[in-house]
Amino acid sequence: MSASTPADETNPAVPAVKGTQANPFVLGSRASKLALIQANLVMNALRHAHPSLAFTIATVSVEGDRNKSQALYLLGGKSLWTKELEVALLDGEVDIIVHSLKDVPTTLPEGCVLGAVVAREDPRDSLVVKEGLGYKTLQDLPEGSVVGTSSVRRVAQLRRSFPHLLFQDVRGNLDTRMSKLDAPSGPYTALILAHAGLARMGWAHRISSDLSAPEFLHAVGQGALGIEVREGDKRMEQLLKGVGEETTEWCTAAERAMLRVLEGGCSVPVGAATSLQNISSNESEAIVQAKLTLQGSVTSLDGSVHVQKTVERTVRSAQEAKSVGEECARLLVEAGAGSILEEIGQDRQGRAEKVTEEMKGAEGVPQ
Numbered sequence: 001m002s003a004s005t006p007a008d009e010t011n012p013a014v015p016a017v018k019g020t021q022a023n024p025f026v027l028g029s030r031a032s033k034l035a036l037i038q039a040n041l042v043m044n045a046l047r048h049a050h051p052s053l054a055f056t057i058a059t060v061s062v063e064g065d066r067n068k069s070q071a072l073y074l075l076g077g078k079s080l081w082t083k084e085l086e087v088a089l090l091d092g093e094v095d096i097i098v099h100s101l102k103d104v105p106t107t108l109p110e111g112c113v114l115g116a117v118v119a120r121e122d123p124r125d126s127l128v129v130k131e132g133l134g135y136k137t138l139q140d141l142p143e144g145s146v147v148g149t150s151s152v153r154r155v156a157q158l159r160r161s162f163p164h165l166l167f168q169d170v171r172g173n174l175d176t177r178m179s180k181l182d183a184p185s186g187p188y189t190a191l192i193l194a195h196a197g198l199a200r201m202g203w204a205h206r207i208s209s210d211l212s213a214p215e216f217l218h219a220v221g222q223g224a225l226g227i228e229v230r231e232g233d234k235r236m237e238q239l240l241k242g243v244g245e246e247t248t249e250w251c252t253a254a255e256r257a258m259l260r261v262l263e264g265g266c267s268v269p270v271g272a273a274t275s276l277q278n279i280s281s282n283e284s285e286a287i288v289q290a291k292l293t294l295q296g297s298v299t300s301l302d303g304s305v306h307v308q309k310t311v312e313r314t315v316r317s318a319q320e321a322k323s324v325g326e327e328c329a330r331l332l333v334e335a336g337a338g339s340i341l342e343e344i345g346q347d348r349q350g351r352a353e354k355v356t357e358e359m360k361g362a363e364g365v366p367q
């Protein structure tokens with residue numbers, strides 16, 4: 001059956017042509033507001049690149065969305081935000097999945113691959129201060145202020161630099177968290193949230209300041225959108241050309257390779273910051289060479305032990321970018337990251353119930 005055979009609705013034995021109004025390509029997304037904003041970004045890019053094809057979005061509920069009572073830190077499941085979407089992908093119910101890249105485990109299930117990574121928003125974390133308070137930075141916050149975040153990475157790094165602040169878990173989607181912050185009798189003076197999520201949800205005006213490297217490193221993949229496809233789906237690979245962005249693909253390839261070696265998911269206190277400079281491109285604007293700088297860090301949960309390394313190298317492919325990430329992970333392990341992560345693993349397994357309330361959130365609840 002050739003791909004151009006017209007759909008025959010009266011005869012189910014004749015497969016419908018994909019990409020028509022009657023049988024559009026389906027983008028799989030979680031149902032949250034941010035996930036749908038992101039899926040729409042990708043759908044618009046696909047429609048722009050392929051004006052004659054039809055695309056639609058289908059939402060899939062994932063375990064992380066359903067299981068709201070259990071602390072993520074204790075669940076520790078790496079595919080909490082992706083598994084049901086991947087089942088739908090492999091079953092052919094959806095043709096691609098749009099994810100927040102930071103929620104995508106570094107190892108994908110058999111038959112699934114990352115088809116493209118879309119241009120990144122600002123990857124940093126941001127400080128959002130309670131309405132009516134004039135503080136601009138974490139330095140400005142008075143002793144004992146309660147900072148809401150449900151990410152162990154953020155808490156670990158912040159404890160180190162701001163021992164006078166208190167950190168407390170905050171859950172719910174972004175809009176819920178913002179109303180918890182602004183509630184007059186609420187406990188929080190400020191929240192730490194991803195700049196990207198805030199910007200995409202229209203909350204950028206509430207950002208007081210951004211937390212920057214080298215003092216503070218963001219999550220691996222933060223701010224980027226990852227598009228997952230079926231391995232060997234040549235048609236989709238072809239359609240995704242022009243939707244992905246190489247600078248982001250190389251930077252996030254390095255970050256994810258680092259995390260893969262460290263064997264962490266998004267629920268470990270691993271930080272990253274990556275830049276690509278001196279970029280030279282060929283006539284079709286593909287990058288041929290660039291200087292990649294990756295900063296990586298691992299911090300103990302209480303902030304008392306912190307290792308941080310920087311690797312800078314000229315790279316000529318995403319594959320070479322990965323080796324920069326692996327090199328950075330090796331340097332981190334040599335500097336003691338292994339024992340920090342091991343201790344956290346034991347903590348999660350053996351003493352999970354003793355984890356303090358504020359540490360329960362892992363990297364947090366994806367929006």
Ligand SMILES: NCc1[nH]cc(CCC(=O)O)c1CC(=O)O
Nearest residue numbers: 100193194197222223364365366
């Ligand atoms: N932690 C969950 C999560 N996963 C993705 C985003 C949105 C930002 C992004 O795409 O990285 C967020 C919210 C946040 O961390 O504040």
